[in-house]
Amino acid sequence: MCHPNLVALAVLLCSTLLVNGGKVLVFPVDGSHWINMNIIIEELHSRGHEVTVVRPNDTWQIKSESPHYKSITITYSNGFDHKRFGAFVMKTLIMRRQGASLWTRLSMEYDLVKEFYELHVKALEMVERMFEDTKLMQSLHDAKYDLVLTDPTIGTGALMAHRLRLPLVFNVRWTIQGEGHFAIAPSPLSYIPIPGSELTDKMTFIQRVQNMLYFFFYTLRFWCITEPNYKPFFHRHFGSDVHYMELFQSADIWLMRNDFTFEFPRPTMPNVVYMSGFQCKPSKPLSKELEDFVQSSGEHGVIVMTLGTLVEELPEDIAEDIAAAFAELPQKVIWRHKGKRPSTLGNNTRILDWLPQNELLGHPKTRVFVAHGGTNGIQEAIYHGVPLVGLPLLFDQADNFFRMKARGVAKVLDIATVNKENFLEALKEVLYQPSYREKMKELSSIQRDQPMKPLDRAMFWIEFVMRHKGAAHLRTESYKMSSIQYYSMDVAAFLLAVIFLVFTIFVSAVRFLLHKLFYRNKIKQE
Secondary structure, eight states: OOOHHHHHHHHHHHHHHHOOOOEEEEEOOSTHHHHHHHHHHHHHHHTTOEEEEEEETTOSSOOSOOSSOEEEEESSOOSOOHHHHHHHHHHHHHHHHTOOOHHHHHHHHHHHHHHHHHHHHHHHHHHHHHHHOHHHHHHHHHTTOSEEEEOTTSSHHHHHHHHHTOOEEEEESEETTEEHHHHHSOOOTTTSOOTTSOOOSSOOHHHHHHHHHHHHHHHHHHHHHHHHHHHHHHHHHTOSSSOHHHHHHTOSEEEESOOTTTSOSOOOOTTEEEOTTTTOOOOOOOOHHHHHHHHTTGGGOEEEEOOTTTOSOOOHHHHHHHHHHHHTSSSEEEEEOOSOOOTTOOTTEEEESSOOHHHHHTSTTEEEEEEOOOHHHHHHHHHHTOOEEEOOOSTTHHHHHHHHHHTTSEEEOOTTTOOHHHHHHHHHHHHHOHHHHHHHHHHHHHHHOOSSOHHHHHHHHHHHHHHHTOOGGGOOSGGGSOHHHHTTHHHHHHHHHHHHHHHHHHHHHHHHHHHHHHHHHHHHHO
16 A cells, blocks of 8 residues: 555645646735735735736835745835825824814815825836836746736736736726726716715715715816826827726726625626635634733623724824723723823723734624724624724725715714714724624625635636636727717717608608698689
8 A cells, every 4th residue: 555645745746737827927006905915916826826026115015025926126116105104194184183174175185186196106107117127128028927916006017017918907996096896887876876975875866966976076086196197108108099097997807805795786897806805814813912811801802993004103182082981991902003102091901013903803802893994904894793983084994984884883983073982982882782793793694605715716817817818708898988989979869860850851741741732722722
């Protein structure tokens, strides 16, 4: 008989030979977007694919060395500066605390548009310099990659895929012109709420008017950011006959970072693949020190609070109020906070520079998650069935939390008006009203009840594009149409013209016959 270890080794060697590893070129976006892109990269690597990540030299999350990928470091900035974004977030918080006047709202909107405008300017400058670097471009051509994987929040990867003539896969929630679905799928405003409108798919007439106004404002905002940047870039490098959004809309596969546990029901497209919760996984054991602290909560359980990668501290008055509210609860609290230690901090609260979010959310003693509303955190909360208290700050966070509120799993507070009293009231409501936890458990059950894991589904479609050199059969041709063609306005105009012509001929014929008849009768009478 063969030795079992030799048999196992033979099987392993055979399976290794059968692996048909591809070559993937990745253009990621920094910050929290990199966190979920890195999960896909690690999975690609584990399946035998060779991954190369293009990173700017001033990145703050994307490491140059990794066991899962090779990196190409570009000696240009992409404008994604951690400190600048942190300062922008803090400035926004302070402005919101000063009042909700129209002037404050306009100032915040102007600052947001300006920030994203500059981000795209820097990103396109980086791409332009890459295009001009003949040695770099030749090396990318010679590497013979199978596809480009990118996050279309910034246009870098899509532009490079077009230049290199490679199939394109998106890891997407947002594009350069807003929420991903609006770029590729039919989006009737009668029941598809615009992000930020805080509307559901069931709208009254007044709400539909409001949604339409939000649509115009939403379109204007992104038009101001993208049109002045991408249009001249395209004219210089790709000619004036193709609109820049056509390049994005022609992506082979859209790996969408949400699904219909999160999104309201809406039309979609054959090349949109939903992978909500792909980054979620069962929790691992906590460190002994943290586990002892969690266990010391007894029957009351634990509250976990973190406000994401960009917000390491809060304005001092907010931090004092939050700490004071926590101090009045019997629960233990684990709070990621790097700012000044609040004077009102209770003995039940542990402040950390970093916390193992997934492991804490998956712990059976966790009762509530206080969060800012980033997609990753919300999906992990859904996966583990932990209800939410929301402190959305900016970007898509308020919209994310509104969707959770609409499903009855979150209590949302305005950071501009949060204080000890209303924060404590929100915590008690979520802690002691069973409906929040019950509805979140139901949502978790729906999210987990799938024929295959979201990450496996994402891998299948990435490898599908490698095997078939794209997925053109899943792409609609609608993106090549003008608005007049897409909405069949030319057809409607033609049919109306035909009807008008037939009607005119009919009327003319009737008038002629009547005139003829009248003329004959007149002759007979004479």
